[in-house]
Amino acid sequence: ADEEGGEKLGQSIRMAMKMIRENACGANVSSKKKKRERAIERAKEKLKKAEKKQELGPKIEQGPISMIYDPQTFAERLFSKLRTTKEAFSVRQLMMNVISRLVNEHCLFLLNLYPFLQRYLQAHVKNVTTIMSFLVQSCHSKIPPDVLEPIVKAIADQFVNDRSRPEAMAVGINSIRAICARQPLCMNATLLHDLSQYKDHRDKSVRAYLVSQTPISNV
Known part of the structure; x- marks a missing residue:
């Protein structure tokens, strides 16, 4: 009985550790994905601003x-x-x-x-x-x-x-x-x-x- 209890406890510990590792990996992947998405959004915004400036034409600075x-x-x-x-x-x-x-x-x-x-x-x-x-x-x-x-x-x-x-x-x-x-x-x-x-x-x-x-x- 003691041996069976020890095996069950070991299995429970191994399963718990596996879940922790999977959750941790999932969190890292999710975090990287969010960072990538934010970077893409920022790049899109910069591109839109650049295109808008191009439509307006170059800024000409003239002194008096x-x-x-x-x-x-x-x-x-x-x-x-x-x-x-x-x-x-x-x-x-x-x-x-x-x-x-x-x-x-x-x-x-x-x-x-x-x-x-x-x-x-x-x-x-x-x-x-x-x-x-x-x-x-x-x-x-x-x-x-x-x-x-x-x-x-x-x-x-x-x-x-x-x-x-x-x-x-x-x-x-x-x-x-x-x-x-x-x-x-x-x-x-x-x-x-x-x-x-x-x-x-x-x-x-x-x-x-x-x-x-x-x-x-x-x-």
Whole structure:
């Protein structure tokens, strides 16, 4: 009787363990299935959103500079005010920035702008690097090379010479490089040859900057 009772108890335990394992496996399968279903639903929602965006077309972001009506006239009038204004220099800088961005964005022809900015290309002028960035910003491939050639020469004379500090030379070389990238024909052979001589400059930083940042090293 004791043996029969022991066998029945063992069978009961084995059956109970089997049921536990089956329930556990079933729970895991059910859990994985639910996760998979949720992932599929999320993927469907993303697909619907993507299709909806495609139907609406690409989102076009336009800044105020690109949306100005008759930008040529606007730039000419603003430049006229810039030449005669008595506002603080910081305000004039803002005007320079707007004008140069207009010229660049719409490929405008405002040829008097370049000699005007050239007046500020002096190493001692406050915020000269900012003004130089406006100058570079206003250059594009449609500007006649003979208009930009004096600008490039002025930068070289003021910043890239034996009397200039290495950091000033770096600013000058970088500005010349940027202008020539927009209008390559503004660099004449004589100036290119003169600049190439600085490949052997005594300051290592100038030599490294000239070689790494410009095609002058190939001359």
